[in-house]
Amino acid sequence: MSVPAAAREPFLALTSRYVTMPRVDVDTDQIIPARFLKATRRDGLAEGLFADWRCDAEGAQRPDFVLNRAQAEGAQILVAGHNFGCGSSREHAPWALLANGIRAVVSTGIADIFRNNALKNGLLPLVVSAEFHAELLDRGSDVLHIDLVEQTVALEDGPRATFEVEAFARHCLLNGIDEMDFLLQQEPAIAAYETGAR
Amino acid sequence: MVASETEATPAILWVDLHLIHEVTTPQAFDVLRQRELAVRRPDLTVATMDHSTPTTPPRADGRYLFDDEQARTQTEKLRDNCREFGIELHDLGSPTQGIVHVIGPELGLTQPGQVIVCGDSHTSTHGAFGAMAFGIGTSEVGHVLATQCLLQRRPKTMAIRVDGTLADGVTAKDLILAVIARIGVGGASGHLIEYCGSAIRSLSMEERMTVCNMSIEAGARAGMIGPDDVTFEYLADRPRSPKGDAWDAAVRRWRELSTDEQAVHDAEVVIDAGSLEPMITYGTNPGMAIPLGSPIPSDHELSTSERAALKYMGLQPGDRVLGKPVDVVFLGSCTNSRLSDLRAAAALLRGQKVAPGVRMLVVPGSQAVKRAAESEGLDRVFRDAGAEWREAGCSMCLGMNGDRLEAGQYAVSTSNRNFEGRQGKGGRTLLASPLTAAASAVRGRVADARELMSLGHDAVSS
Ligand code: SF4
Numbered sequence: 001m002s003v004p005a006a007a008r009e010p011f012l013a014l015t016s017r018y019v020t021m022p023r024v025d026v027d028t029d030q031i032i033p034a035r036f037l038k039a040t041r042r043d044g045l046a047e048g049l050f051a052d053w054r055c056d057a058e059g060a061q062r063p064d065f066v067l068n069r070a071q072a073e074g075a076q077i078l079v080a081g082h083n084f085g086c087g088s089s090r091e092h093a094p095w096a097l098l099a100n101g102i103r104a105v106v107s108t109g110i111a112d113i114f115r116n117n118a119l120k121n122g123l124l125p126l127v128v129s130a131e132f133h134a135e136l137l138d139r140g141s142d143v144l145h146i147d148l149v150e151q152t153v154a155l156e157d158g159p160r161a162t163f164e165v166e167a168f169a170r171h172c173l174l175n176g177i178d179e180m181d182f183l184l185q186q187e188p189a190i191a192a193y194e195t196g197a198r
Numbered sequence: 199m200v201a202s203e204t205e206a207t208p209a210i211l212w213v214d215l216h217l218i219h220e221v222t223t224p225q226a227f228d229v230l231r232q233r234e235l236a237v238r239r240p241d242l243t244v245a246t247m248d249h250s251t252p253t254t255p256p257r258a259d260g261r262y263l264f265d266d267e268q269a270r271t272q273t274e275k276l277r278d279n280c281r282e283f284g285i286e287l288h289d290l291g292s293p294t295q296g297i298v299h300v301i302g303p304e305l306g307l308t309q310p311g312q313v314i315v316c317g318d319s320h321t322s323t324h325g326a327f328g329a330m331a332f333g334i335g336t337s338e339v340g341h342v343l344a345t346q347c348l349l350q351r352r353p354k355t356m357a358i359r360v361d362g363t364l365a366d367g368v369t370a371k372d373l374i375l376a377v378i379a380r381i382g383v384g385g386a387s388g389h390l391i392e393y394c395g396s397a398i399r400s401l402s403m404e405e406r407m408t409v410c411n412m413s414i415e416a417g418a419r420a421g422m423i424g425p426d427d428v429t430f431e432y433l434a435d436r437p438r439s440p441k442g443d444a445w446d447a448a449v450r451r452w453r454e455l456s457t458d459e460q461a462v463h464d465a466e467v468v469i470d471a472g473s474l475e476p477m478i479t480y481g482t483n484p485g486m487a488i489p490l491g492s493p494i495p496s497d498h499e500l501s502t503s504e505r506a507a508l509k510y511m512g513l514q515p516g517d518r519v520l521g522k523p524v525d526v527v528f529l530g531s532c533t534n535s536r537l538s539d540l541r542a543a544a545a546l547l548r549g550q551k552v553a554p555g556v557r558m559l560v561v562p563g564s565q566a567v568k569r570a571a572e573s574e575g576l577d578r579v580f581r582d583a584g585a586e587w588r589e590a591g592c593s594m595c596l597g598m599n600g601d602r603l604e605a606g607q608y609a610v611s612t613s614n615r616n617f618e619g620r621q622g623k624g625g626r627t628l629l630a631s632p633l634t635a636a637a638s639a640v641r642g643r644v645a646d647a648r649e650l651m652s653l654g655h656d657a658v659s660s
Contacts, residue, residue: 023503029618083387088319089317089319166208180340183345183349186201186210190346
């Protein structure tokens with residue numbers, strides 16, 4: 001494989017406090033409601049994140065919502081329930097998470113399109129074993145170390161797990177490669193297919 | 199396929215048809231401009247406006263009443279982008295405008311064996327034609343615009359075999375809701391679903407689209423039905439299907455794509471069509487569905503997340519959804535807004551009235567569906583019953599255009615998602631078939647269409 005030059009910050013490892021959202025099947029309509037999708041830019045989506053869970057009908061912050069709690073300050077990892085990111089294909093969901101400083105989502109299952117979109121934006125979707133996930137939820141919040149080179153995720157005092165990530169997406173994250181660059185470099189093969197196929 | 203997948207790299211898939219709409223593309227076009235890239239194959243790219251567009255007709259001066267300026271800007275951006283990059287646009291006001299997943303098939307753009315993508319999760323709809331069709335994000339929209347290619351790993355496969363015959367009053371919508379209730383909203387995650395069996399074969403093309411449309415609601419990457427004579431008959435003489443000798447050659451090619459009964463799948467689900475009932479959802483995802491007459495599961499059967507969903511819905515464990523008063527009935531969306539859906543609902547509404555206090559919104563999936571319905575007088579049936587007859591678009595399926603529920607309202611909706619706030623902040627969605635929707639509009643409560651059908655059988659069969 002020919003390697004395009006780095007287009008963005010490589011993602012090698014991340015150490016951060018995590019917060020939890022144990023609810024299962026959190027859909028992308030919750031991550032960012034449709035009314036925020038009228039924007040035609042990818043920045044400026046921060047306030048859309050979980051807008052209807054984060055704020056009440058009057059627009060005031062709900063103090064009990066996880067991202068409004070003090071412990072969420074500076075947390076870059078969200079430990080989420082099974083099948084996180086299901087539903088709509090809106091890439092605004094990872095954009096809004098990133099705009100709020102979230103750089104990794106850890107779950108026992110992450111929906112396909114969300115995972116794809118996340119990986120393309122340097123947001124790491126990470127699937128761990130049910131045991132390790134339960135440990136994270138039990139603790140509620142703690143510091144987690146994610147190592148994308150070793151494909152391990154570890155709590156400071158010991159418990160650790162491995163995770164799988166699609167090889168090419170990992171390669172792109174580690175080297176800061178934008179998949180668009182890779183595809184553009186495939187031009188000879190694409191052109192050959194195109195002339196042969198049509 | 200341009201290149202097969204290896205351990206290190208996904209396959210490079212050539213995209214035969216790229217459908218685009220106003221919501222998930224502006225950022226992708228911006229990337230093209232930043233990088234000074236052209237759209238590689240504008241001739242394989244087709245655009246429409248559907249999500250943010252008003253479903254009320256334009257004013258006398260031709261201006262449309264958008265929900266807000268942002269919505270208007272979004273549609274203008276798409277128009278500008280299509281002009282700049284030379285892409286065919288089925289613009290607001292054009293006779294071919296409509297929901298992207300309704301117009302693709304209707305125009306004959308969707309064809310068996312194609313790879314079809316769109317920045318929209320319900321792209322699975324096109325799998326009804328034996329196309330490999332899936333939703334992508336905006337970054338990938340950019341990839342396809344620039345290279346006409348997409349990086350993809352081969353999905354696992356799941357067979358959903360449905361044999362037998364659906365009972366009267368049980369529709370394709372009920373079938374797919376029953377499938378999702380059975381396997382769950384993440385049940386087909388990572389899989390491509392192939393629907394097979396005699397009950398699937400006997401579905402019309404429009405019914406097959408309803409089924410494949412909701413594959414994503416089970417988490418599937420795509421849903422597919424092998425093409426057969428039903429498919430070819432639908433596609434014959436569509437504006438964009440092959441003509442003459444090219445048509446004959448195409449059909450010969452397409453016949454080879456028919457379902458392989460011997461194929462081995464990673465997972466298999468078997469459903470007896472005869473055992474299915476009309477379905478309705480009670481929670482905040484499409485998997486939380488029950489037969490219309492059944493109670494909501496009792497408290498000890500519910501998970502914490504499901505209890506939270508019931509609380510949002512204002513429903514109790516053990517309650518029946520049947521008989522619940524409704525505020526709004528929405529007939530529309532890429533799941534159920536085609537002519538056969540409107541006919542089914544109109545048959546129940548003919549000579550009836552929408553119950554006092556209930557708002558019924560009928561939104562055809564495309565301008566072509568709207569015209570066809572009007573030529574049969576269906577618009578009169580809906581209007582006479584007291585329903586609103588609208589222009590084509592996504593409308594209250596996701597409430598981006600101003601057609602929205604108010605907080606606390608209950609809607610029986612023929613759309614595909616009952617997520618919290620999907621149809622308007624605080625709104626409560628009960629997903630069901632067009633028959634159940636129409637019956638509920640008449641009764642003002644969640645109702646079983648079969649009761650109305652047996653009362654006024656003449657009206658239904660006429
Ligand atoms: S009708 Fe609903 S589900 Fe279909 S494309 Fe429009 S918003 Fe999406």
